[in-house]
Amino acid sequence: MPPSKPHAKPQQEQKSAPAITPKYEPQRGQCPILYSLRNCPYAMRGRIGLFKAAQDVEVREVVLSNKPDAMIKASAKGTVPTLVLLNQDGTNTVIDESLDVMLWALHQNDPEDLLHQQDPNALPAMLALIKTFDDEFKTQLNAYKAAKRYHENNITECRQACEVYLQDLEARLGADSTRGGMEDEQADRFIFGTKESLADIALLPFIRQFSKVERKWYRESPYPNLKQWLNGYIQSVMFNKVMTQYELWKPT
Numbered sequence: 001m002p003p004s005k006p007h008a009k010p011q012q013e014q015k016s017a018p019a020i021t022p023k024y025e026p027q028r029g030q031c032p033i034l035y036s037l038r039n040c041p042y043a044m045r046g047r048i049g050l051f052k053a054a055q056d057v058e059v060r061e062v063v064l065s066n067k068p069d070a071m072i073k074a075s076a077k078g079t080v081p082t083l084v085l086l087n088q089d090g091t092n093t094v095i096d097e098s099l100d101v102m103l104w105a106l107h108q109n110d111p112e113d114l115l116h117q118q119d120p121n122a123l124p125a126m127l128a129l130i131k132t133f134d135d136e137f138k139t140q141l142n143a144y145k146a147a148k149r150y151h152e153n154n155i156t157e158c159r160q161a162c163e164v165y166l167q168d169l170e171a172r173l174g175a176d177s178t179r180g181g182m183e184d185e186q187a188d189r190f191i192f193g194t195k196e197s198l199a200d201i202a203l204l205p206f207i208r209q210f211s212k213v214e215r216k217w218y219r220e221s222p223y224p225n226l227k228q229w230l231n232g233y234i235q236s237v238m239f240n241k242v243m244t245q246y247e248l249w250k251p252t
């Protein structure tokens with residue numbers, strides 16, 4: 001199965017996409033249930049992980065102002081994504097952290113080797129970077145979004161606080177790659193080298209959020225590698241699928 005290439009043009013991608021396209025239509029029966037919210041970045045990363053791992057799930061679109069009882073019963077935390085696995089013995093296993101949803105999915109099936117299995121240092125490094133973004137960048141991003149929303153006068157400072165983290169990604173995405181002793185300018189660039197990883201798909205929804213706060217500023221920003229990386233994903237068949245709009249789920 002050829003790996004999907006986020007940097008490829010959409011028409012090129014369509015050829016390889018069906019091979020990893022999971023059935024995203026809600027399914028009754030044994031497949032896991034995913035409580036989700038289309039635009040929540042955590043739910044988004046969970047859905048991307050499930051898509052990449054070609055795991056069938058029944059997507060139950062919810063609103064946070066009216067969470068279904070079944071979701072709260074599964075996890076009192078009441079956050080999306082919440083994934084409910086239906087075990088053989090009739091019991092359930094509940095996964096209510098987005099990163100755990102991704103890891104569960106990729107441990108079931110990782111056709112593109114997003115976990116970089118051959119490198120024992122890879123996963124710890126990915127998890128450390130994701131933690132930095134979840135703990136630190138997300139806080140700065142929330143402040144930046146609030147500054148824009150409430151027309152505060154510190155938006156530049158807030159944006160600059162986010163940019164510290166983006167500069168790290170920009171450098172990673174622009175790092176020289178060498179193949180056979182020659183620099184390969186055509187090689188796809190990802191956060192951990194020329195191979196896509198868990199880190200790319202875990203950070204993507206948050207970088208997307210950043211890009212939407214001040215669209216014009218972002219378009220003109222000095223981060224060509226980051227913009228190419230994000231654009232490749234946003235235009236991809238994968239992202240389109242993962243952003244499928246579902247009607248609000250209602251218990252039957």
Ligand SMILES: N[C@@H](CCC(=O)N[C@@H](CS)C(=O)NCC(=O)O)C(=O)O
Pocket residue numbers: 037040041042043064078079080081096097098099
């Ligand atoms: N650490 C959680 C965070 C998930 C989260 O906070 N999701 C938000 C929506 S974007 C949520 O469900 N909030 C619950 C609420 O607002 O009631 C994860 O990674 O899954």
